[in-house]
Amino acid sequence: MKETNIKTNAFRAWLLASRPKTLIGAAVPVMLGMALAFNHGTGSFDVMPAILCLLFAFVMQIDANFVNDYFDCIKGNDASEIRLGPKRACAEGWVTLPAMKKAIIFTTAVAAFVGLPLIFYGGYEVIPVGLLCIVFCFLYTTKLSYLGFGDVLVLVFFGLVPVCLTYYVVMPQTGKNIPLDVFLTSLACGFVIDTLLIVNNYRDRDNDRHTGKLTLIVRIGERWGARFYLFSGLIGEILMLFVSLNNAVHTWAPAVLLGYLPVHYQSYIKMRKIRQGKALNKVLGQTARNILIFGIVSMLAILL
Template identity: 55%
Template sequence: MNEEKQIIAGSPMAWLLAARPKTLAGAAVPVMIGLSMAFADGGVAAFRLAPAILCVLFAFIMQIDANFINDYFDFIRGNDDETRLGPRRACAQGWISAKSMLRAIAITTVLACCVGMPLVMYGGVGMIAIGAICVVFCFLYTTSLSYKGLGDILVLVFFGIVPVCAIYYIQLGTITTEVFLASLACGFVIDTLLLINNYRDIDNDSRAGKRTLVVRIGAVGGRLAYLASGAVAVLIGLSYVLYGHVWASCLPVLYMLLHYFAYRRMVRIGKGKALNAVLGLTARNMFVYGVLVSVGFLLDA
């Protein structure tokens, strides 16, 4: 916290903290899974490097854009006050002015569109619609939908189904049942990050009228949802063996051990800022899951 108070307004460090680099794992995991599956099914000859790089850049820029949007709109709503339990936000701390953040949102949104546009050459005009939907819901999540308890559904769609399936389609021009199942599993794993975040903020969100899933089902339900989300992902992954991908089916079981240990720590802590440690463990576990699944598919290639 002392280091945060010493941040110079408008400095590179202020912008780095606003970009929330630790959250980029959430953007990286579906990209890794989609590309590894495409490589496993299509081989070296079918793999296209240029669209792969564009997908990575688009995912990272959109994640940063979402973080800027969240920082700005939560600030103007007054949600990031002194009662906040999570990491401090740039606008609320005065590191970046609201005007500068709004300008940054415009820049990152345009940049994401520019990076994503060439994907039309590889995936067809449908990529324009997918990109536009991603941008629209990037704004709707923070400004509206997260307050209605729809955040978890959006994570399943935009951190699971859409990126994994779109990346695979761009590489091989098709989508298989296994790819769809993998995209669902990916979404459930990434949703654990949202669940622990909302579990920590259950009291603040309730006071602010933010009806997240955890607020709706309560603290106990929130903990169980966190555990179940990771477990469902692993159970879905066991089906990969039916498609000849044994390693991809088995390796993610190791993730479940890490996820369970994080859950136990979540239960022991109960509430308060100490849950930020579980948030960190969850982000790590999420990335480990992505690596395990990706390595599994590559070993099965």
């Protein structure tokens, strides 16, 4: 999508600000939770809470993108002369700061509205989980990403929380617990989705160091940062293989998971070859594709 001649606060500006490609990271954990519930529920689960979980994940991801756009613009982190990643709406003037502030309030309210009915399926205990999602949505950009906690938050809020919560609310009342394979799948999902943040921070490591943003990549350096990208995907793959080998009806079913390894390793090699600069955005796009492939092959392995 070309990013020229964009009218301020127009539909196209908001579409770019919502970052549609990031919705892959929101969808995959929910889809894995649904697949696990379908498997454990012997081919059935509650459809409505599944839809609500997916909508909540989408709205929260857009909300997080708006929050990131707004606060990074205020802090000057998205200025065109220093930014290596895709252009951001507020920094480029596509969306005004007052309009983005209103959009953040609106999307936060919509997320709460969409998530609230989940209490009818998972009980009142889902309320504090939803509140934590909203609170950390703001804390990530404003505080925690500068302290190097971004990867931990991805593991929690793109792995443990969405996979386990989706499974919990869509299972029938007799299945309200979190089995080991669901927990391991949530960890696997978190590690794989974290590769997107890793390559993003790997690309921005020099700028982050100068602005005092102490991401994990800044702390461990370029060489181990690239290795962290490789190992994070490998850990996710190993965990899913363990889950599949212990649950598959067909002995060949875990083999479908191997479809993720070649593309992940290919992206790692390209990452090491490019090393720095805007060219790493190619690896960022490939990593988003890899996460989608991981989600598809993992769902197949679970269902088989």
